Amino acid sequence: MKLVIDQHNLLCVEHPEILQVKQYTYQVAGYQFSDRDKWMVVLHKKDFKLVNLKHFGDWMNLIFVKNSGCWLLNLKSDAMAQGYGLFVSFDEVSGEQKYFWPGARGDVDFVIPAPCNWKFDSIEEKISLLYGLTLLYGKFESKAGELMSIKIQLPLFWQYLHYQEYLDEIIIQLQQQGLFLKKDLVETNNGIIYQISSNDWELLEVFAKWHEAIEKFEKISKKAFTEEMRDKLVAFLLSDTQIPEKGKQEVLDQIQSWIVKFLMKS
Numbered sequence: 341m342k343l344v345i346d347q348h349n350l351l352c353v354e355h356p357e358i359l360q361v362k363q364y365t366y367q368v369a370g371y372q373f374s375d376r377d378k379w380m381v382v383l384h385k386k387d388f389k390l391v392n393l394k395h396f397g398d399w400m401n402l403i404f405v406k407n408s409g410c411w412l413l414n415l416k417s418d419a420m421a422q423g424y425g426l427f428v429s430f431d432e433v434s435g436e437q438k439y440f441w442p443g444a445r446g447d448v449d450f451v452i453p454a455p456c457n458w459k460f461d462s463i464e465e466k467i468s469l470l471y472g473l474t475l476l477y478g479k480f481e482s483k484a485g486e487l488m489s490i491k492i493q494l495p496l497f498w499q500y501l502h503y504q505e506y507l508d509e510i511i512i513q514l515q516q517q518g519l520f521l522k523k524d525l526v527e528t529n530n531g532i533i534y535q536i537s538s539n540d541w542e543l544l545e546v547f548a549k550w551h552e553a554i555e556k557f558e559k560i561s562k563k564a565f566t567e568e569m570r571d572k573l574v575a576f577l578l579s580d581t582q583i584p585e586k587g588k589q590e591v592l593d594q595i596q597s598w599i600v601k602f603l604m605k606s
Contacts, residue, residue, distance in 0.1 A: 341584040343577070343591045346375070349518065351403040351591070353379035353390065353584060364393050368402055368603035369540070370522035371515050381577075383569060383602055388576035390583075401602040403573065406518040409542060409599050410463065415550045419465035422456040423472025427500065458506045463517055466510050470521075470536070471547055478536075480551065487548055487557040489539040497531030504534060511536070519543045520603065541566055542599060570600050 342354045350373070358377050365374040379390045383401040391400070460466045470492070474480070478492035496503055504525075511521050520540045526533040538544070541563035548557045574595060577583050 341586065343584055343587040345405050345591060345594060346378075348373045348375065349404050349406050351381040351405060351595075352393075353381070353582075355379050358392070364396075366393075366396060366605060368605045369520040369601075370511065370538075371404075371520050371603060379582075381573075383573075386569070386572075388573060388580075390580070396605060398605055401604045404518065404601040404603050405594055405598050406601075407594070407598045410467075410517070410519070410546060411542075411549075413464045413467060413546050415471065416462075416465045416468040419460055419468035420472035422458075423469050424476060426456045426473065426494070426503070460510070463514070463519075466514060467519075467543070467546060469510070471550055473536075474547065480547070480555070480557075482555075482557060485556070485558040486561055487544050487559070488561045489537060490544065490547060492536040493526075494534040494536075495531060496534045501532070507534060507536070514543075518599070518601070520601070540601065542601070566600055566602060569602060570595065573600075 341356070344352060344354055346352050346354075355378055358379075360376045363374045363376055365372065375393060377393045380393050380396060381403055382389060382391050382396065383403065384399065391397075396402070456469075460469060473492050473494065474490050477494050478490060480487060481489045481491060494500075494503070494507070508523070511523055514521060519538075519542060521536055521538040521543070524535045524537075526535055539562045541560050544560050545563065548560060551557070574592060577588065577592060577595075
């Protein structure tokens with residue numbers, strides 16, 4: 341047996357004696373992965389334990405560990421502005437294309453130079469787009485200066501239905517970078533709402549930095565929770581008799597110095 345960070349960046353114990361029958365597929369925090377059965381280190385109700393992957397259940401958290409972060413990202417205003425131009429409409433009076441803000445706050449109508457062209461080459465541009473969408477079509481969910489999550493609701497009706505493919509791809513690309521967003525399709529009387537939500541502390545930290553001129557957040561809920569649970573995770577790995585010695589020190593070093601996230605199945 342060996343304690344490892346696996347190919348999905350998840351903390352587990354490779355256990356060669358576990359009978360392999362099939363692949364198991366799960367989605368946690370919008371992140372989908374498939375693997376054969378093994379022991380997973382999970383957090384459930386603030387307690388750590390080992391469970392077989394096939395027994396991984398609702399409200400359990402898998403531990404995701406990666407070796408690089410994105411705190412130093414710069415806001416790309418051009419990419420953010422494309423979020424402003426995502427929905428456009430033709431003004432028959434002026435003969436110009438204008439911002440179309442279904443459900444947006446306020447009734448301001450600005451002329452735009454061009455609609456969104458979906459050409460985003462860097463992670464900075466993709467996150468900047470999402471930040472722009474949050475400003476117009478979403479909200480920062482916070483309380484008493486504590487940022488808990490962000491939520492974006494985009495009305496994808498009529499000619500905008502094909503935007504779903506572009507948005508799906510951007511979310512997948514960000515998840516490949518270890519940034520987790522969850523998407524849901526909500527059917528309403530007026531059409532489909534494409535909802536994006538995230539409590540990923542690393543993503544929220546970037547948004548909070550860019551948002552300081554508008555509102556300053558003193559704390560990010562999930563980051564504070566993660567820091568508390570990281571210490572308890574280290575104590576669990578050191579004390580639990582089922583944790584193998586093989587690979588333990590390397591993993592402990594990674595947990596102490598790399599980025600750690602807890603991804604819940606719900």
